[in-house]
Amino acid sequence: xxxxxxxxxxxxxxxxxxxxxxxxxxxxxxxxxxxxxxxxxxxxxxxxxxxxxxxxxxxxxxxxxxxxxxxxxxxxxxxxxxxxxxxxxxxxxxxxxxxxxxxxxxxxxxxxx
Amino acid sequence: xxxxxxxxxxxxxxxxxxxxxxxxxxxxxxxxxxxxxxxxxxxxxxxxxxxxxxxxxxxxxxxxxxxxxxxxxxxxxxxxxxxxxxxxxxxxxxxxxxxxxxxxxxxxxxxxxxxxx
Numbered sequence: 001x002x003x004x005x006x007x008x009x010x011x012x013x014x015x016x017x018x019x020x021x022x023x024x025x026x027x028x029x030x031x032x033x034x035x036x037x038x039x040x041x042x043x044x045x046x047x048x049x050x051x052x053x054x055x056x057x058x059x060x061x062x063x064x065x066x067x068x069x070x071x072x073x074x075x076x077x078x079x080x081x082x083x084x085x086x087x088x089x090x091x092x093x094x095x096x097x098x099x100x101x102x103x104x105x106x107x108x109x110x111x112x113x
Numbered sequence: 114x115x116x117x118x119x120x121x122x123x124x125x126x127x128x129x130x131x132x133x134x135x136x137x138x139x140x141x142x143x144x145x146x147x148x149x150x151x152x153x154x155x156x157x158x159x160x161x162x163x164x165x166x167x168x169x170x171x172x173x174x175x176x177x178x179x180x181x182x183x184x185x186x187x188x189x190x191x192x193x194x195x196x197x198x199x200x201x202x203x204x205x206x207x208x209x210x211x212x213x214x215x216x217x218x219x220x221x222x223x224x225x226x227x228x229x230x
Contacts (some may be wrong), residue, residue: 040122042204043220051119058217090158099165101144103114104158 006091006105013085021076021108023091029103030096034041036060037088037107046089046092049074050096078110085112096101114141117207119221126195127229134190136205146208147181147188148218154199161203164188166210175213192226200228226229 004025013019018019023032033042037055045058049068068074078085089110092102116139126132140146149161164172164181171179176196180189192199205221 035220040222042117042119042222045217045219048217089158093156099163100149101148101160101163102158107156 004091004093004103004105006089006108009106009108011110013109013110015112016080017112018077018079019110019112020091021078021091021110023074023076023105024072024090025074025093025103025105026072027093027103029093030072031094032068032070033059033089033092033094033102034064034066034074034076035092036088043090046076078112079104085110114146114205115142115209115219117219118204119203119205119224120155122222123227125227125229126192128195128197130194130195131191132195132226134203134205134226135194136188136190136221137203138186138188140186140207140209142209144210145178146191146210148180148206148208149177149188149190150204150220151199151201151204152204152223153198158204158210163192164227174214195228197228200226202226 007022033048034046044060047066049055065077090107091105094100094102118137145166147164151159151161162174162177176193178191202223204223206229
């Protein structure tokens with residue numbers, strides 16, 4: 001079955017450590033996105049990529065980094081510079097055209113203590 | 114920048130009744146796309162319905178329909194014959210069709226819908 005795989009489902013890290021969240025897709029979608037979800041704030045866009053080897057900052061990119069070395073993968077690194085990293089992170093993909101709906105992964109819950 | 118506002122943090126409805134969730138947005142663009150997504154307790158995001166701004170006809174998907182008022186920048190979701198499985202967080206989202214915001218999807222804060230048996 002085609003889909004988006006985010007791993008792991010739960011992730012725990014100590015403050016000051018970088019951590020990488022995985023997002024893999026086999027939908028053959030061109031565009032991939034990372035969103036952060038906090039209670040009462042909906043989803044906020046961190047980074048997005050519409051083509052391999054290219055990506056753009058979203059609304060809250062500070063403290064995060066990404067890479068898009070292949071079409072299927074779009075890992076997100078939460079660096080120690082991110083002040084409040086504890087959140088639910090969602091990866092999404094679409095065909096890269098405007099009426100194309102987003103397809104979402106199941107998310108990763110990151111807890112930093 | 115575009116903003117999306119859902120003014121109802123929580124709503125409730127009796128099973129089999131109808132409920133309407135509100136969404137307004139702010140944009141200077143004339144062409145764009147609007148979506149409603151559902152997030153049940155599993156936290157899996159599911160597309161409910163979408164609307165192209167250039168289409169005057171309101172989109173409908175089975176029990177779900179929208180009231181799209183372009184001049185008022187309003188995009189409400191009506192759920193008819195509510196079912197227990199409709200209980201979820203609902204998000205309204207806006208997508209720009211061009212410019213520097215091309216491809217970005219902006220979400221509202223969400224509305225928690227409770228369905229009472």
